[in-house]
Amino acid sequence: MRFTGTESYVATDDLTVAVNAAVTLERPLLVKGEPGTGKTELARQVSAALGLPMIEWHIKSTTKAQQGLYEYDAVSRLRDSQLGDAKVNDVANYIKRGKLWQAFEADGRVVLLIDEIDKADIEFPNDLLQELDRMEFHVYETGQTVKALHRPIMIITSNNEKELPDAFLRRCFFHYIRFPDIDTMRKIVDVHHPGIKDALLTTALTQFYEIRDQQGLKKKPSTSEVLDWLKLLLAEDLTSEDLKRDGASALPKLHGALLKNEQDVHLFERLAFMARSQR
Template identity: 85%
Template sequence: MQFQGTKEYVATDDLKVAVNAAVTLERPLLVKGEPGTGKTELAKQVAGALGLRMIEWNVKSTTRAQQGLYEYDAVSRLRDSQLGDARVNDVKNYIRKGKLWEAFEAGEKVVLLIDEIDKADIEFPNDLLQELDKMEFHVYETGEMVKAKHRPIMIITSNNEKELPDAFLRRCFFHYIRFPDAQTMKKIVEVHHPGIKDSLLTAALTQFYEIRETQGLKKKPSTSEVIDWLKLLLAEDLSPEDIARDGADALPKLHGALLKNEQDVHLFERLAFMARGRR
């Protein structure tokens, strides 16, 4: 199995190497990078390119590692026992399988995405060490051992909101998706907006990277946001001259697609005010 990117996803050479190395080593691929750099989409594209089914586990701040294995619904069993339901005689009726169990029992190799692992409690990654190593876990209520029939391709994403434990990192192959340079970004845009005029694309990307490099910016616009911005520019049929900025108007056209908080909007308004004052 070799991942070479897809028509819908521009993968750099080092990202292809990382994916294929993780597959060869049979280790989880831990992918970090700015929000909007295509970490989640990578798992979908790997699954599509290799012809595998994808199982997605979206992690939240309240997610516990045990939920990925299974959950035992003791409350429902107690209620059913009070009602005289015959289902209570088999504890398996109250075991809810998690995403890891689903991936382990699959009859074929699958891609398992554990998305935004850094959102959960710091102990969450440590609680999965045994399962990542041995690809098995014990179900205490039934006494059964669940083992992976086929070791899944695991892709784990993180937005770097918190540090992950060293013991967990040792079990992963790591890759950081750097923010695309202008040439790579042009290829990405071409996938989403084929045939876009080069003059408009060059003007828009020049402005986009200038905005990202503005000192004091709280949230830099991401790849997904520039894609949305260009969609709006095309819908409004704007020309490179239409989107040009000067000192008196530092805010970009349709800036709501790029600037996502009032602090950054005020920053560009202040820059415009200062530019007018120097005239």
């Protein structure tokens, strides 16, 4: 059971090594990288490539670790007891199984995605340490112990918004997805926009990397954003000549797909003004 990438996902050699190492070690794969570099999509592609079902747990700022195990609905049980409902006699009727429970009780091995773990509070990863180690947890309301029938392939993503605790990091295999170089980006574009004219692609990617390298940029455009931009360029039937900037504006065509805040737009407008002033 080895991951080598898929037809729709360009995986670099170091990324495939990381995925396969985590599978071999049976440890969670912690994937960090800029937003839009394909961290979440990696889990879906691993699932597809290995032919395994996938369970997704998307983390929010309000998510608690307990929700991944189970939730006990005491309010509903109290209401049903007042109504004389017979199902109140079995507390299991009020236990909602979380994503970890679903992964643990699956008939076969699954891919479990814990997406953007750094959105939750700092205690979230600490509260999962035992479950990651033992692959089991106790349900206090019913007295049962839920143990993984098959250890899931666990992929955990982080956008590096906050530091994760050392005890949690020790239990993971770590990989940082570096931003693709221009050759890798060409391969990625070819997957999503096959047949794009080389002159257009060369001009567009040159402008894209120039934007990313611009000093003072608040938010660098990501892989997903350059793919959106290229889709727009193709939809508008623009050529490499159309992309050439005339000096009146340092902004690329359809820049709203790449620049996502007014500070960065103003930055390029100032650059154009300074260039005109020096003429």
